[in-house]
Amino acid sequence: MLFLDIVHTGLASVLLHRLRSLVCVLALLAILLPYLTALGLSRGLEAEAESSARLGADLYVAGNQFGRMVPLPPDAEARVKQLEGVTRVVPRVVGEVFLGKDHQRAVLLGLPPSQFPAWSSTVEGELPRSGSVNELVIGTTLAQRLNLKIGSMIPPFYQNEQGERLSRVVGLFKANAPLWQANLILTTLDTAQAIFAQPAGVATDLLVWCRPGYEEAVARSITWLPSLGDQTGRGPVRFQVTTRQDLLVLLPQGLMHREGLFNLHFVLVFIIGILVFLVVSGLGLGERRREIAILKAMGWQTDQLLLRGVVESVALSLMGACLAFLLAWVWLRLLNGYGIAGVVLAGVGVMPDFQVPFRLAPIPLLLGFVLAFVIVGTGTVYSSWRAAIAPPRDAMR
Amino acid sequence: MALLDTHALCKEYRLSSGILIRALEEVSLAVERGSITLLTGPSGSGKTTLLALLGALDRPTRGTVRLEGVELTRCSDVELARVRRRMGFVFQDYALIPNLTAEENITYPLIPRRVPPAERRQRALELLQRFGMENRLRVRAGSLSGGEQQRVAVARALAGDPDVLLADEPTSSLDAETADFVCAVFQEFHHAGKTAILVSHDPRVVALATAVYSLRNGQLVPPPTAAPTASA
Numbered sequence A: 001m002l003f004l005d006i007v008h009t010g011l012a013s014v015l016l017h018r019l020r021s022l023v024c025v026l027a028l029l030a031i032l033l034p035y036l037t038a039l040g041l042s043r044g045l046e047a048e049a050e051s052s053a054r055l056g057a058d059l060y061v062a063g064n065q066f067g068r069m070v071p072l073p074p075d076a077e078a079r080v081k082q083l084e085g086v087t088r089v090v091p092r093v094v095g096e097v098f099l100g101k102d103h104q105r106a107v108l109l110g111l112p113p114s115q116f117p118a119w120s121s122t123v124e125g126e127l128p129r130s131g132s133v134n135e136l137v138i139g140t141t142l143a144q145r146l147n148l149k150i151g152s153m154i155p156p157f158y159q160n161e162q163g164e165r166l167s168r169v170v171g172l173f174k175a176n177a178p179l180w181q182a183n184l185i186l187t188t189l190d191t192a193q194a195i196f197a198q199p200a201g202v203a204t205d206l207l208v209w210c211r212p213g214y215e216e217a218v219a220r221s222i223t224w225l226p227s228l229g230d231q232t233g234r235g236p237v238r239f240q241v242t243t244r245q246d247l248l249v250l251l252p253q254g255l256m257h258r259e260g261l262f263n264l265h266f267v268l269v270f271i272i273g274i275l276v277f278l279v280v281s282g283l284g285l286g287e288r289r290r291e292i293a294i295l296k297a298m299g300w301q302t303d304q305l306l307l308r309g310v311v312e313s314v315a316l317s318l319m320g321a322c323l324a325f326l327l328a329w330v331w332l333r334l335l336n337g338y339g340i341a342g343v344v345l346a347g348v349g350v351m352p353d354f355q356v357p358f359r360l361a362p363i364p365l366l367l368g369f370v371l372a373f374v375i376v377g378t379g380t381v382y383s384s385w386r387a388a389i390a391p392p393r394d395a396m397r
Numbered sequence B: 001m002a003l004l005d006t007h008a009l010c011k012e013y014r015l016s017s018g019i020l021i022r023a024l025e026e027v028s029l030a031v032e033r034g035s036i037t038l039l040t041g042p043s044g045s046g047k048t049t050l051l052a053l054l055g056a057l058d059r060p061t062r063g064t065v066r067l068e069g070v071e072l073t074r075c076s077d078v079e080l081a082r083v084r085r086r087m088g089f090v091f092q093d094y095a096l097i098p099n100l101t102a103e104e105n106i107t108y109p110l111i112p113r114r115v116p117p118a119e120r121r122q123r124a125l126e127l128l129q130r131f132g133m134e135n136r137l138r139v140r141a142g143s144l145s146g147g148e149q150q151r152v153a154v155a156r157a158l159a160g161d162p163d164v165l166l167a168d169e170p171t172s173s174l175d176a177e178t179a180d181f182v183c184a185v186f187q188e189f190h191h192a193g194k195t196a197i198l199v200s201h202d203p204r205v206v207a208l209a210t211a212v213y214s215l216r217n218g219q220l221v222p223p224p225t226a227a228p229t230a231s232a
């Protein structure tokens, strides 16, 4: 009963010291909002990349010549296919192209039409077919920047000895498609080979699916395969395998490439944290000291006054953390990460032209609350304690 | 045994300029149970300082204060809080918490006394009614007039049903009629067998006293005398 009564006065004191509470919550927002937003964004990216890695192949096989990645010659596919435990092999061609007068960078991906993966359902329009005109599916950012629609024709954007062809946009990725398609051009394997002037059958890598449990064994057998013939006159090409596990391990590091940002933010947290601490312990200090001294003179005990301070801090921290969480959601969901997406994601402007992926998990909220409580709590409890241990008449002056 | 007694009580303040102020020097007195003890003396003579020491609100520089024979300087923080819960204090500057309402100012001290919430509100209402302030129940203490604040301060001191009432100039801001009423309340408190220690120059309050101590420059003058106008 006594406990609850004191808790109640602690909550009431949030309203009792309005200015202090307001400044406190605003300062907490300044710390927690960027933290939660950036973390939510990078978690969203991580989750998206991870899920696409999980949906992807078991093994990724590429060629290696002098330690450099090179395309695989046509016979590679057949040699991997006949290995024990392999269920499916899909060759693909991946390369960089530049489009438009601004030389917009894009990633061109060619797959056999029969092997377009499940995510091709996020395509609006049609999927590309092989033919005399290059048929392409264009990513959202690319489509927006180049003002492309379904049916748009693109003049030749590459040069090669077999001659250049016109390209036609047959499909667009939908706006809610995952982020990685933003700068992607999807086409058939043949078309991609033609664009990059590669002989038929050449692939930049092979996607390999295995029978469950065979992944490691297959990966080992592929690395033991004899080197492929010297076709370019530059020595033999060896097989190089990346497993799904390798990819998953690489992901978090790959995506936290803006770690510096987080470090900077920690410095900020530190500085603002000290400011909040000073505000909390200093703002209205005289008034608070007197208030505590009066309560003490009226028979309150030091521990009861401290409990009141702790409850007040918990309430303020909770308000700060929850408000930050809510605003982070608004920022990411409704404002689409305006401003912050460009800081966390490489190559994204102030206003992203795709739906930014994000994931606001409860753990950062909890961490934010704990951080807020440590800052506000120490400030409040320390000043309350200082006032409470002095004789009331001293503290009342 | 006296309810409260002091022995060679001294309180000194050292100012930042290094000057030593002797607010109280060698004060020895006894407050009998059931008495109304009056402390008088000119401004700056140490009345408020002495009252604070008697009410366990301050620590003496030297000397002792005893409540029922127990030395307050030897008490722990928790024990001192328990002592303060047996007392009711009216401060010279009222010392209300300005952002709390009149009602809350009265009920907050009842929380550590473990008075249930409903009863706390009931007592506040009754006391404010007695002092003619029931319409100020929900008003911020900071926006009350001086006289109103003083009445709330007296109500707050009485709300905890104290054994000892210590009041510093409790009628200084009140009109004659209200001051008379407050004196009647003190008289009633006295008739209930309780002890009051009052600081006042108000003749109405002085008339209540059963014992008087005069202070001058922090010293008692003259030695304790019985009040000439003991009316009880």
Ligand SMILES: Nc1ncnc2c1ncn2[C@@H]1O[C@H](COP(=O)(O)OP(=O)(O)OP(=O)(O)O)[C@@H](O)[C@H]1O
Residues within 6 Å of the ligand: A397, B013, B014, B021, B022, B023, B041, B042, B043, B044, B045, B046, B047, B048, B049, B050, B092
């Ligand atoms: N905290 C303090 N620091 C320094 N001097 C103090 C302090 N408190 C009281 N004094 C001094 O001690 C002396 C006694 O003060 P006290 O308040 O007890 O007087 P008082 O008799 O209550 O006066 P008044 O009738 O004006 O209220 C005064 O000279 C005052 O200046």
Ligand SMILES: [Mg+2]
Residues within 6 Å of the ligand: B047, B048, B049, B092, B168
């Ligand atoms: Mg005084």
